[in-house]
Amino acid sequence: xxxxxxxxxxxxxxxxxxxxxxxxxxxxxxxxxxxxxxxxxxxxxxxxxxxxxxxxxxxxxxxxxxxxxxxxxxxxxxxxxxxxxxxxxxxxxxxxxxxxxxxxxxxxxxxxxxxxxxxxxxxxxxxxxxxxxxxxxxxxxxxxxxxxxxxxxxxxxxxxxxxxxxxxxxxxxxxxxxxxxxxxxxxxxxxxxxxxxxxxxxxxxxxxxxxxxxxxxxxxxxxxxxxxxxxxxxxxxxxxxxxxxxxxxxxxxxxxxxxxxxxxxxxxxxxxxxxxxxxxxxxxxxxxxxxxxxxxxxxxxxxxxxxxxxxxxxxxxxxxxxxxxxxxxxxxxxxxxxxxxxxxxxxxxxxxxxxxxxxxxxxxxxxxxxxxxxxxxxxxxxxxxxxxxxxxxxxxxxxxxxxxxxxxxxxxxxxxxxxxxxxxxxxxxxxxxxxxxxxxxxxxxxxxxxxxxxxxxxxxxxxxxxxxxxxxxxxxxxxxxxxxxxxxxxxxxxxxxxxxxxxxxxxxxxxxxxxxxxxxxxxxxxxxxxxxxxxxxxxxxxxxxxxxxxxxxxxxxxxxxxxxxxxxxxxxxxxxxxxxxxxxx
DNA sequence: TACGGTAGCTCG
DNA sequence: GTACGAGCTACCGTAC
Numbered sequence: 001x002x003x004x005x006x007x008x009x010x011x012x013x014x015x016x017x018x019x020x021x022x023x024x025x026x027x028x029x030x031x032x033x034x035x036x037x038x039x040x041x042x043x044x045x046x047x048x049x050x051x052x053x054x055x056x057x058x059x060x061x062x063x064x065x066x067x068x069x070x071x072x073x074x075x076x077x078x079x080x081x082x083x084x085x086x087x088x089x090x091x092x093x094x095x096x097x098x099x100x101x102x103x104x105x106x107x108x109x110x111x112x113x114x115x116x117x118x119x120x121x122x123x124x125x126x127x128x129x130x131x132x133x134x135x136x137x138x139x140x141x142x143x144x145x146x147x148x149x150x151x152x153x154x155x156x157x158x159x160x161x162x163x164x165x166x167x168x169x170x171x172x173x174x175x176x177x178x179x180x181x182x183x184x185x186x187x188x189x190x191x192x193x194x195x196x197x198x199x200x201x202x203x204x205x206x207x208x209x210x211x212x213x214x215x216x217x218x219x220x221x222x223x224x225x226x227x228x229x230x231x232x233x234x235x236x237x238x239x240x241x242x243x244x245x246x247x248x249x250x251x252x253x254x255x256x257x258x259x260x261x262x263x264x265x266x267x268x269x270x271x272x273x274x275x276x277x278x279x280x281x282x283x284x285x286x287x288x289x290x291x292x293x294x295x296x297x298x299x300x301x302x303x304x305x306x307x308x309x310x311x312x313x314x315x316x317x318x319x320x321x322x323x324x325x326x327x328x329x330x331x332x333x334x335x336x337x338x339x340x341x342x343x344x345x346x347x348x349x350x351x352x353x354x355x356x357x358x359x360x361x362x363x364x365x366x367x368x369x370x371x372x373x374x375x376x377x378x379x380x381x382x383x384x385x386x387x388x389x390x391x392x393x394x395x396x397x398x399x400x401x402x403x404x405x406x407x408x409x410x411x412x413x414x415x416x417x418x419x420x421x422x423x424x425x426x427x428x429x430x431x432x433x434x435x436x437x438x439x440x441x442x443x444x445x446x447x448x449x450x451x452x453x454x455x456x457x458x459x460x461x462x463x464x465x466x467x468x469x470x471x472x473x474x475x476x477x478x479x480x481x482x483x484x485x486x487x488x489x490x491x492x493x494x495x496x497x498x499x500x501x502x503x504x505x506x507x508x509x510x511x512x513x514x515x516x517x518x519x520x521x522x523x524x525x526x527x528x529x530x531x532x533x534x535x536x537x538x539x540x541x542x543x544x545x546x547x548x549x550x551x552x553x554x555x556x557x558x559x560x561x562x563x564x565x566x567x568x569x570x571x572x573x574x575x576x577x578x579x580x581x582x583x584x585x
Numbered sequence: 586t587a588c589g590g591t592a593g594c595t596c597g
Numbered sequence: 598g599t600a601c602g603a604g605c606t607a608c609c610g611t612a613c
Binding site: 307308311326330334339340341343344370419422423424425427428429431435495496498500502505 | 598599600601602603604605606607
């Protein structure tokens with residue numbers, strides 16, 4: 001049963017029912033104008049539902065907006081259990097300046113427990129069905145929550161979600177706690193919910209701060225965006241027309257381009273998988289010395305940048321871009337960014353992202369984090385030693401493979417070694433190494449040579465060899481393998497390359513998320529906010545006069561996070577106070 | 586006309 | 598035997 005509250009006194013009094021609870025269940029219903037385009041600043045919260053094991057109250061925030069004053073200390077003290085709390089926290093923060101930090105998100109929990117988090121659904125109804133086999137009705141979720149009088153059905157629906165949370169929470173906690181966890185969860189979240197799994201504790205801690213990132217948005221120079229768009233647009237149109245006039249070819253018609261290049265220009269092109277002639281950029285690159293090819297590639301590049309500019313323009317609102325993040329976007333725990341994707345902004349456009357007047361950006365990234373993780377993960381002493389001596393790892397690998405002096409390694413040799421080093425993380429084969437060298441550096445090496453480099457690499461870094469062999473054996477035997485990040489994120493793989501890559505990539509995401517949580521907590525009073533996260537990079541927006549202070553906090557956060565998981569390999573990161581995202585280097 | 590899958594690009 | 602992860606657009610074939 002539930003109680004619908006529209007009276008302030010009753011509302012205040014009702015809170016005493018939760019006196020003894022460490023945590024409460026929470027949900028909100030919001031009057032949203034357009035569900036495809038939710039406006040977290042202008043759409044209004046109608047209901048806040050709060051419950052414990054016995055009671056459920058539905059607070060009508062249209063009737064009692066003053067109640068938020070009482071709710072703020074209450075919700076910021078108690079633990080909060082909810083489903084997809086990023087949504088609720090964004091509204092609580094924007095509507096009432098309420099920001100709970102001790103939370104347990106049942107959606108995140110479900111994702112962490114899933115063997116295939118991308119392919120399974122994690123809506124409240126899906127999770128409820130998976131864990132309790134109860135079907136629930138979500139038809140009222142998008143009903144009109146701005147009606148003067150809410151219907152009985154709406155209220156019943158609003159209360160039901162709390163009831164579902166009550167049922168699934170203990171099941172989720174128990175399952176999370178039964179996962180192996182090499183690190184012990186500590187702190188408020190662990191204490192409040194009895195959550196012992198460290199990965200889950202980090203993810204839960206991250207939920208409020210990811211909510212803030214989305215709510216605050218990434219600052220962009222609107223005027224510059226408009227200007228650059230217009231400029232590039234007219235240049236592109238001019239170049240495109242000029243090209244068609246000159247050569248009679250549409251640079252985007254792959255068929256015609258391939259015919260033109262092979263028949264008219266007499267050049268050779270590789271085949272695509274389906275057997276037709278390939279005219280993708282990489283196939284044309286070898287002929288970049290020819291002016292017509294160079295122009296063609298330039299036009300394609302212009303078009304791509306123009307498309308991206310159009311996309312940014314579309315999402316820009318008053319000098320900011322409010323993107324979305326999927327907290328667990330990949331099985332490795334990496335986030336995904338969408339609407340728009342702020343994690344694949346072309347380098348050439350990063351200068352558009354600019355701190356507003358009186359503000360600065362702090363742009364920070366971990367240096368070669370994945371190689372450092374790999375060295376730690378397999379305890380590869382030769383590589384650990386190189387990192388300890390602060391060597392340029394690619395140059396170092398080249399010098400060992402080629403048996404040359406560290407100083408004598410050429411640029412090309414270093415590039416080659418870089419490919420091998422990266423190949424290590426991805427589980428490269430000699431064949432792909434050969435392909436890579438050819439495609440990316442135009443270096444023609446034979447399969448034999450690639451095999452020799454490959455073998456030499458594993459002679460030098462012995463523990464990597466043993467690691468790879470162990471994985472291969474296990475996979476042959478069982479077809480499947482469970483691997484863990486250094487924090488303990490669990491992933492089941494069936495491909496060799498995944499078994500090699502996942503624990504490394506996942507440890508990187510563990511570190512970044514921990515750093516973001518530390519920063520969020522340390523910088524709370526500074527009014528400084530993370531505005532973007534890109535796998536190994538953190539971008540903070542801060543007032544100019546305290547930028548140095550905030551930079552120190554960020555530095556500490558990144559260091560602490562890294563050192564929790566990397567005990568043998570030193571952490572390294574770059575950090576700069578700038579106006580533009582691309583200002584560093 | 587709407588949808589699903591793929592290729593090819595961007596980033597890490 | 599397979600170099601890892603993501604999102605977005607354009608494009609193409611298929612279903613209605």
